[in-house]
Structure formats: structure tokens, C-alpha cells
Amino acid sequence: MVKVILAEKPSVAKNIAEALKIRGRNDGYYEGNGYIITWAFGHLLQLYDAKDYDEKMAVWKMENFPFIPQAFKYKVKCDAKNRDKLDSGAQKQLKTIKFLMKRDDIDGIISACDFDREGQLIGDSIIYTIKTDKPVYRLLLNEWTPAEVLRGLENIQPNIELRPLLDAGVSRQWADWAIGINLTSVATLKYQKGKGKALNIGRVLLPTLKIIYDRDKEIESFVPENYYKLQAIFKTKDEQEYEGTYIEGKEEKFKSKETLETIQQSLIDKSAFVSDKQVQKKNEYPPYLFNLSNLQGYITNKYKGWTSDKVLKVAQTLYEKKFITYPRTASAALEESLVGKTAKVLETLSKDLPYKDEIKFVKSKRIFDNSKVESHSAIVPTYLIPKQLSADEAQVYQAIKNRFIMQFMPVAEYEETRIETKINNIDLKGLFISKGKVQLVEGWKKVENIQSKDTLLPLVQVQDQVELVKHEIISQVTKPPKHHTEKTLLRVMETCGKNYEGDGESEEDVFAILSGFSIGTPATRAETIKKLKDVGYIEMQNKNLLCTDLGRRLVDTFPVKDLFNLEFTGRLEKSLFDIEKRNFSKKDFLQLIFDFTAKSVETIKNEKDIIINEVSTQVKTKESLGKCPLCGHAVIEGQKGFGCSNWKNGCKYVIWKNDKYLAAMKKKPTKTMVKALLKNGVASVKGLTSKKGNKFDALLRYEKNPDNEYFSWKMEFANNEQQKPVNSEKADGAANTAN
Secondary structure: OEEEEEEOOHHHHHHHHHHOOOOOEEOOEEEEOOEEEEEOOOOOEEEOOHHHHOHHHHOOOHHHOOOOOOOOOEEEOEOOOOOOOEOHHHHHHHHHHHHHHOOOOEEEEEEEOOOOHHHHHHHHHHHHHHOOOOOEEEOOOOOOOHHHHHHHHOOOEEHHHHHHHHHHHHHHHHHHHHHHHHHHHHHHHHHEEOOOOOOOOOOOHHHHHHHHHHHHHHHHOOOOOEEEEEEEEEEOOOOOEEEEEEEEOOEOOEOOHHHHHHHHHHOOOOEEEEEEEEEEEEEEOOOOOEOHHHHHHHHHHHOOOOOHHHHHHHHHHHHHOOOEOOOOOOOOOEOHHHHHHHHHHHHHHHOOOOOHHHOOOOOOOOOEOHHHOEOEOOEOEOOOOOOOOOHHHHHHHHHHHHHHHHOOOOOEEEEEEEEEEEEOOOOOOOEEEEEEEEEEEOHHHHOOOOOOOOEOOOOOOOOOEEEEEEEEEEEEEOOOOOOOEHHHHHHHHHHOOOOOOOOOOOHHHHHOOOOOOOOOOHHHHHHHHHHHHHOOOEEEEOOEEEEOHHHHHHHHHOOOHHHHOHHHHHHHHHHHHHHHOOOOOHHHHHHHHHHHHHHHHHHHHOOOOOOOEEOOOOOOOOOOOOEOOOOOOEEEEOOOEEEEOOHHHOOOOEEEOOOHHHHOOOOOOOHHHHHHHHHHOOEEEEEEEOOOOOEEEEEEEEEEOOOOOOEEEEEEOOOOOEOOOEEOOOOOOHHHOOO
């Protein structure tokens, strides 16, 4: 008999097939060695739209809301470009999966979708919509290496045991549908003038917007204040100088300059002595292993041009290529069962490192701790070493690999010296403090060549007399908080703002948070930030995230304030987490959501009519690149080429973007080239590639053939040596180009 394995994506199905040494690929599946491996493309099914339940919902009318279906239903997902059509690829693959599952020789189904809420939902929605009577199992893996696939297949579990994970996934999906469909529709009807993009309202979207809004307001309302420090320079007997800052109690910043001026006057012609000296050796531990939020924060902060969404996509690619473990994790520690496997991975990765002799495997509670693992362990490399990576993949992989190696390097050590200096013959409330720091052991910092700045203090002993060389009052101004970056925003979302301290790197803070209490999940936070940009609620300036005017008006006006509340959203996410852990019921959660949705709709309806967003209905005209040489109308850029805007009346002028003549020389037509051709009849093109691979420059003309209505390219060189005309691809179908 044969078992069907359903993977979430074709790339994962390929990994499983390779592990099972199956080479026979058919249309939509692999088969061999007692298994059939087929795949989804992520979600093949989606929830019904409101209009699928009731035709009247095809047009948004205030009186039709709130709308909550009696029972939620699924359909084949819509085409991405046309929501009125089904996705033909999804439809075809679903038929393939159904055919395979219904075969007489099949004695079981194995869901091999990602081990998380979303993966469980994807697999179960397909399997149970097809309605199989075959037993269903679950393959639970954290990586797709051959060894793990084979081990996992020996330990498959009955799928029914994952029902709480499905309940959490369904609850999240239905809740977001109910809140999103109802409140987006009603808010758009109430607060938007003109037709266009809807005014997006979401359970995770709005509290995230509010975080950025609050920081912007905090910065705007910030009033800078002056403060003062008293600093002095002391000289030892052997002519060495050191600096000290005056401190009373724990206060070194003084609002009153006069207070310090009085003290400064008393310092004139005085000497001093070392009243105390403390030297301590301290350890510096490496930062914890990456979870997804910390990986996104690290990469977006370190490299230009990265977003958290891009980091997730690249990490997902590395996961599907078997080079790293599951990336959508909230954990920064490893399960204790992974000790032996981790030691082998470390041995493999350490072989060629210049500091390999310093790497020592240790079973540390800081690395292996079941109490700090939620569903998935931290992101670490697998035993498979990549031979070739793209530049983006290399940056993410190297960060994950380095962070992993750091855990098994020596602890960095430094010596911290604290000197207290008192002024002779004055009864001051405070004294001068000097701090020094010297790195003793580089340790894990070698991995990324992290340079530590040493602050050296002279060698002095308690009661040593020192000379007071100089003293001055330094004037400084308090600084406003910094704008949020993706790094700091992700941290607030991860912890719902609890124990959050600016740019702090303390993962200990994260572990202190009640499990599951957050905004969104590791898998959805990047998508939320991206959507906030896409719908125009926030914008990026360098690495900073700022609220747009539309985003501000929405926060100021939208009356359902619970949706902006981090505590409220955190409790909802905690409830979903509790459903996974069998501590809360799907039924109670959904009733809570449906009641909240109905109440929110009524709240919006009863508010005053205010315009938050006015959508311009003016049609955007396309840029004219020049006059058509055939009919004189404007030539414009279309999706597939640069064509005449008079195509409806039969004008055939077009330069295809995939023009074969140019493609043979590794070039594509550009706006600049087309403008030059239309204006001057000739375009200077640089960097063409010959058949032998040599680069050259030339003048190109695009001229009508004398015996038909099509055009051909002609090439000229600086010495006017002219090649024979070469027919370009026939320009029929120009009508489709300019649209």
C-alpha cells in the first residue's frame, strides 16, 4: 500500500522526495518507494467572500452590516489579478490532490505542511474539504534535511492530536475575517469620500499603527531641557591624567547650573586624593540565539535596504533549501532533546574556522531550555553547508551561523575599574567618579570581529594624593526619543510594550513576558508592517518609521479604541495561544470576536460623519514618450511594450519589452531609448553584448520596412559601418501593448 504526503510548497515536496530517493516526477506529484508526494501552493483554499454567502453583500451598504455567516465556508482561492475568477493553478492542483487521495491503493494521508497554526490550517482545510475516509497523520519537522525527513516519517502522529493547533488557526482566520470585512467596509463607507482603496481596519494593523503614532507624538511634544555636569581632570604623581565626573548620591546631571557653580568656586587651588578604588572582572555573554523578530531586527538595523518582510522571505528560502531550521519561531533557545544533534552541527560548521580550537560544545541552560521554547526552537543552521548563496541569502545565513557559533566560544571578559576621588579640605556632599574598562578575553566577539573600546585609567592606590588640574561645567540638552525602526517596532510587538526599554538588546526581557502575549505572531508581524506601508498609514524615512497624515487622522478619528490598545490585542493573541495549549475554547473565543465586531459596527454607525480620506477620481494619464512615426499619436509605455496609444484604431507601432533582437545582445528597450528613437530617429546604446561575450556600444535605428507595416532594427557604429537590417519580432497585437 501507498501513503500520500501533502507538502505546503513544491520545494518542500522536492526535499522529501530527495530524502526518500524518489526520482519519478509526474504532473503535480512525485511517486515511488511506497509514497506519493504532492503539494499545495500555500493556501489553495480561502474563505468565502461576503457576497458568496449573500448576493446583497456584493455592494457595500451600511444597513447590511454587521455580517457574520452562520457557518464559514471555503472555496478555491481567487486569481491574484482578478478576484472574480478562480486561480486555475490552484484548481488544477486541488484536483490532482483529490485524485491521489481517492486512489484505491492509498492507505493513509500524511500532512507535511509547516508545523504552525497556518501550516495546520493549510493541510487540514485541503484534506478535510476533500473528505477522505483514509487515516490522516502529521509529519512534524523543524528542518527539511534528509536525516530529519526520514526520522520524522518514522515518528508520524495521528493528525487528530493536532486539533488544538487547527482550532487556533481557524479562530485566527475567522476572527480576522469578521473584524476585517465588517470594520473595513463600515469605516470606508463612513469615513472615506470617493471610490478607491478601502480604509483598511485590522486586529493587528491598528495597534501597530498606534505604536508608531504614539512615538511620533512623543517626539513632537518633547520639550528639550538643559542640564549640567561638573567634570574635573586629575594628575597623579607620575604625571598621568584621568577624568572624573561629580556625583551626589546617584545624580550626575544637575538642572541647576548655579549649584555646580558654587561647588566649582570651592575647588579653586584645591588638591584631591583617591578615596576608593574597586576593580572587578566581569563576563560578557553572547546575545541569545535568534528568534524571527530578533533576526529581523538585527538584519534591518545592520544593512541598508532590508525590511522585516524581506528578511522573512530570505530566511524562508534558506529553510526550504534545508540550510536553516524553521524561521517563524518566537523562541531564542533550543529544546533539550537537540543536544546531540547540535553538537554534530557545531562540529561540521567549525572545521574551517580560524578560531576552531576555541570552540567547545557545552550543554548550557542558556542555550538548551525547554521552558523557553514555544512550539519551535531558535533559528540555527543545519548540518548541510551551502555551496552557493545569493548575496541576500549569504547575509542572513552568515548572521544565523555566527550567532550559533558564538554560543560555544569562550565568554568575553573585561576588567572594570572604578575610582572615587575626593577633594581635600572641603565638606562636599558628593565626589568625583572615574570608570575604566579593559578587555581581557575577546572570546565570542572574535566571530564577528566586534571591537571593544578600552578606557584606561592610571595605576593608583587608595589615599594617593592627586593634583586637580582642571574643572569645568558642561552644558547639555536632553534629547527626544528616537523614531521607531523596524527593529524597535518588532520588539514592542513581540512584548506588547512590556519591559521594553528603547533600543535595549535584553532578550531576558522577552522571556519575562507571559507566553503568547504579543501583537501578532513571528510569522505575521513583518506582513503587518509591510501592509501599513502599502495602505499608506506609515512611511519610511531612511530606517525610521513615521505615521502619514492618513494614519494620524485614522488614529484620531476611528472610534473603536480597543483596536488601538496593546493590552486588548495582546489578550486576543494570548487567547489564541491558550487555544493551542487546550486552555481556552475556540467557541468562546469566536463568540467574543463576533460580539466585539457587532458592537464596533454600531459604534461606528452612531458616530458623526467625518471624512478621514478623500480619494481622487481623476484618471492618471500616461506619459507620452513621443509621437508615433506612423500616425502621430502619443507613444506610451504598456505592460509588455512601448506602443502607440492609437492602437484601438489599428496602429501597429510597438517596441516589445522582450524584443528578441535586443535580447540577443542582453538588452531591453528603455524609456530613454524609445524617447531618443522617436525624437531623433536614432538611439545611442551602451553595453551591448556580442555572441562571443564582448561588450560594445552602437547606434540603433528602428525603421519601417518598405514592403510592409512592420519595423526592423538597424545598427550603426561610430565609423558609419552599417549592418544589414534585422527583422524584429512582428509587431502584430500592438493593440494589447499600450494597455
